[in-house]
Amino acid sequence: MQKLIIKGGKRLRGEISLQGCKNSALPIIAASLLCGEDCTLHNCPELTDVYSAARILNCLGCRCGFSGNTVMVDSSEVTGTEIPEVLMREMRSSIIFMGAMLGRMGECTVSVPGGCELGPRPIDMHLAAMRKMGVDIREGGGRIICRAAGGRAKGAKINLSFPSVGATENIILCAVTADGETVVNNAAREPEICDLCGFLRACGARISGDGESRIVIEGQLKLTGCEYSIMPDRIAGATYLSMTAASGGEIILKNACVQDMEPFLTVLEQTGCSIYTGGQNIYLRSGPRLRAVPDRIRTMPHPGFPTDAQAVLMAALTVADGTSVFEENIFDCRYRHTDALVKMGADIQVLGKVAVVKGVSALSGACVEATDLRGGAAMAAAALAAEGTSEITRICHIDRGYEKFEESIKAIGGEICRV
Numbered sequence: 001m002q003k004l005i006i007k008g009g010k011r012l013r014g015e016i017s018l019q020g021c022k023n024s025a026l027p028i029i030a031a032s033l034l035c036g037e038d039c040t041l042h043n044c045p046e047l048t049d050v051y052s053a054a055r056i057l058n059c060l061g062c063r064c065g066f067s068g069n070t071v072m073v074d075s076s077e078v079t080g081t082e083i084p085e086v087l088m089r090e091m092r093s094s095i096i097f098m099g100a101m102l103g104r105m106g107e108c109t110v111s112v113p114g115g116c117e118l119g120p121r122p123i124d125m126h127l128a129a130m131r132k133m134g135v136d137i138r139e140g141g142g143r144i145i146c147r148a149a150g151g152r153a154k155g156a157k158i159n160l161s162f163p164s165v166g167a168t169e170n171i172i173l174c175a176v177t178a179d180g181e182t183v184v185n186n187a188a189r190e191p192e193i194c195d196l197c198g199f200l201r202a203c204g205a206r207i208s209g210d211g212e213s214r215i216v217i218e219g220q221l222k223l224t225g226c227e228y229s230i231m232p233d234r235i236a237g238a239t240y241l242s243m244t245a246a247s248g249g250e251i252i253l254k255n256a257c258v259q260d261m262e263p264f265l266t267v268l269e270q271t272g273c274s275i276y277t278g279g280q281n282i283y284l285r286s287g288p289r290l291r292a293v294p295d296r297i298r299t300m301p302h303p304g305f306p307t308d309a310q311a312v313l314m315a316a317l318t319v320a321d322g323t324s325v326f327e328e329n330i331f332d333c334r335y336r337h338t339d340a341l342v343k344m345g346a347d348i349q350v351l352g353k354v355a356v357v358k359g360v361s362a363l364s365g366a367c368v369e370a371t372d373l374r375g376g377a378a379m380a381a382a383a384l385a386a387e388g389t390s391e392i393t394r395i396c397h398i399d400r401g402y403e404k405f406e407e408s409i410k411a412i413g414g415e416i417c418r419v
């Protein structure tokens with residue numbers, strides 16, 4: 001098993017060009033199934049989750065070709081309607097294929113998806129929405145068998161009880177080729193939803209209201225292929241900014257979508273970092289010591305503070321002056337990284353959804369195990385700020401979401417290697 005060795009204590013300084021966004025690449029790859037023609041996706045990050053999505057397309061009979069950050073999908077032929085359980089378990093996003101398969105084939109067989117263990121991650125909202133769209137769903141023996149009456153889902157009015165990102169994506173994917181109009185109320189407003197809709201519109205879909213709470217989709221009989229460029233990854237951006245801030249360094253983040261990162265940048269600025277933005281660049285300069293964030297950092301659906309940036313910001317705040325308080329409102333078990341940070345000398349108390357982080361004067365290197373994708377990245381951020389050497393194992397978690405992780409960190413002067 002591979003591990004990362006990090007020698008900490010250096011001020012990070014340099015430039016990183018941000019990777020394409022994992023959380024929109026995955027639903028967009030699933031959406032390419034709907035076109036029935038060639039699609040070319042640019043700025044697609046090279047990640048294990050992206051390869052898992054391609055394997056799912058392959059097993060349905062589509063062809064995928066990779067050339068650096070460009071992915072070509074030919075979905076003209078579809079030969080299967082079932083995703084094997086082993087592929088479903090590779091990542092949470094496998095469930096997004098349900099909407100795409102229903103949209104293309106009118107039926108599918110899937111199972112409960114895998115992904116990071118962040119507490120219970122049910123798919124009840126996904127299933128309820130599909131049922132509302134006229135899909136008959138039978139569950140048994142770990143399989144979920146879905147069939148749209150008459151081979152085509154029907155437009156429906158769907159009120160989500162929570163703005164779930166995945167459920168919103170699944171509804172959109174199923175609705176773009178459904179019979180009639182679908183309205184999603186209390187839809188997720190994450191930028192990745194807009195990216196998915198941007199891709200689908202380029203394929204001829206009729207969607208309006210994405211980025212707002214009410215999305216309207218007018219079903220079409222057929223979509224076409226297209227060429228599309230995936231948006232930059234705001235969470236990878238938050239990760240490299242947090243790392244640099246924790247080290248007292250300076251960074252230019254290129255190819256960023258500044259507006260999408262505002263909810264994070266507003267909080268990061270309160271640590272005393274100077275942040276300037278211009279075009280697609282973010283410049284950050286950190287002083288020798290960060291300050292604690294005065295207000296409680298509450299993770300919320302977009303445009304609130306993103307849950308995916310909670311762990312990496314926490315890593316930076318372990319070495320800030322004063323006490324910061326986090327409140328995790330999206331996932332039940334998203335503090336699994338805290339034990340590793342405490343092992344490195346951090347002072348963190350977790351009580352239910354609240355984590356109290358008292359800044360310490362310094363962290364020290366330790367051997368830790370990545371618990372999940374963002375938790376693993378937080379451990380790397382802490383290790384870069386710590387005195388001495390750290391080892392991070394189970395880095396398969398990090399590889400699911402960060403493209404060229406060590407190269408990026410080396411580009412800003414971090415001492416990191418994979419063995």
Ligand code: EPU
Nearest residue numbers: 023093120121122123124125126164165166167330331373
């Ligand atoms: N939920 C339900 N029932 C459902 C669906 C969701 O109870 O049917 C609950 C979940 O258990 C969770 C909350 O609603 O407590 C939010 O879940 P959501 O569906 O919004 O999240 P997701 O689609 O599973 C995506 C991202 C996550 C990100 C969340 C929130 C992808 C592939 N994953 O997950 O990203 O944290 O939205 O923004 O897009 C990551 O990249 O590390 C990651 C975990």
